[in-house]
Amino acid sequence: KNEVEQSPQNLTAQEGEFITINCSYSVGISALHWLQQHPGGGIVSLFMLSSGKKKHGRLIATINIQEKHSSLHITASHPRDSAVYICAVRSSGGGADGLTFGKGTHLIIQP
Amino acid sequence: DAGVIQSPRHEVTEMGQEVTLRCKPISGHDYLFWYRQTMMRGLELLIYFNNNVPIDDSGMPEDRFSAKMPNASFSTLKIQPSEPRDSAVYFCASSQGQTQYFGPGTRLLVL
Numbered sequence: 001k002n003e004v005e006q007s008p009q010n011l012t013a014q015e016g017e018f019i020t021i022n023c024s025y026s027v028g029i030s031a032l033h034w035l036q037q038h039p040g041g042g043i044v045s046l047f048m049l050s051s052g053k054k055k056h057g058r059l060i061a062t063i064n065i066q067e068k069h070s071s072l073h074i075t076a077s078h079p080r081d082s083a084v085y086i087c088a089v090r091s092s093g094g095g096a097d098g099l100t101f102g103k104g105t106h107l108i109i110q111p
Numbered sequence: 112d113a114g115v116i117q118s119p120r121h122e123v124t125e126m127g128q129e130v131t132l133r134c135k136p137i138s139g140h141d142y143l144f145w146y147r148q149t150m151m152r153g154l155e156l157l158i159y160f161n162n163n164v165p166i167d168d169s170g171m172p173e174d175r176f177s178a179k180m181p182n183a184s185f186s187t188l189k190i191q192p193s194e195p196r197d198s199a200v201y202f203c204a205s206s207q208g209q210t211q212y213f214g215p216g217t218r219l220l221v222l
Contacts, residue, residue: 031209041200043213086154090209098144098156098167099211 002027002091006102014110019074021105023087026068030092033099034061034072037084046072046085077109115214117203123220129191132217135184136205144211145178145188146202154202160186193221 003026013019023032034046047054047061049070054061058077063070074081084106088099116135124130136143144159158168163180171178175194180186190197198221204211 033211035213041216041218043202043204043216045210045212048209088154098146098159098170099154100156101154103153 002029002089002100004087004089004100004102006085006087006105008105009103010106010108012108012110013077015078017077017109019077019081019107019109021072021085021087021107023070023072023102024068025087025089025100028065028068028092029089031090032063032070033088033090034070035086035088037086037104039083043086074107079109079111082108115203115205115212117201117214117217119217120215121218121220123222124193125222126194127192128221129189130193130197130219130221132188132201132203132219134186134188134203134214136186136203137207137212138184140205140207140212141183142206142211143180143186144204144206145186146204147199148202148216149199157188157201193219195221197221 005024007022032049036044036046049061049063058075060073084104086104087102090099118133141162145157146154147157148154157170158178159166160180176190178188198219200216200218202216203214
């Protein structure tokens with residue numbers, strides 16, 4: 001079973017700061033997802049990565065397959081970015097298998 | 112599309128009662144997933160279906176849990192009998208390919 005570790009568990013920053021959230025996993029994967037869970041509980045898929053880097057607005061996600069590591073970056077952070085960010089992996093083997101999740105990073109951006 | 116629809120949004124019941132959670136996936140999606148989220152364990156995959164067929168139910172905690180998908184537009188997760196430790200948020204997600212779309216969740220409290 002894949003072990004997914006996220007760091008930090010909690011992060012408080014000031015508006016405008018550059019944010020980095022890290023995710024590492026133990027077994028080869030076919031895809032890695034970054035999810036955002038809002039304070040109300042809803043979950044939104046931000047990125048799906050299998051290699052390289054993706055960018056969407058102020059969000060950037062990178063993955064290093066050899067090192068089994070991914071990072072989620074937020075540039076010019078804003079209080080509305082406050083949420084729990086969850087890393088999830090789909091282990092190698094094909095098919096749209098269910099995901100294994102990290103415990104999440106609680107991010108608070110203060111004005 | 113309305114997205115993934117779950118009902119009820121909140122459920123409070125007494126230990127020993129039967130609980131049925133419902134999910135309507137996004138039309139055209141051929142994968143459906145049931146997840147559970149608790150403070151202690153985070154998000155966990157319970158079971159997933161492909162074309163209405165259960166593929167992996169290894170995450171279902173006990174025989175008290177059962178899931179069905181009688182057709183492409185409807186799935187149920189049943190707990191019978193319910194126990195206080197089943198209290199959690201239950202998410203349904205659907206996909207057609209890699210990205211999973213999550214429903215709003217059902218918050219279950221078993222007293």
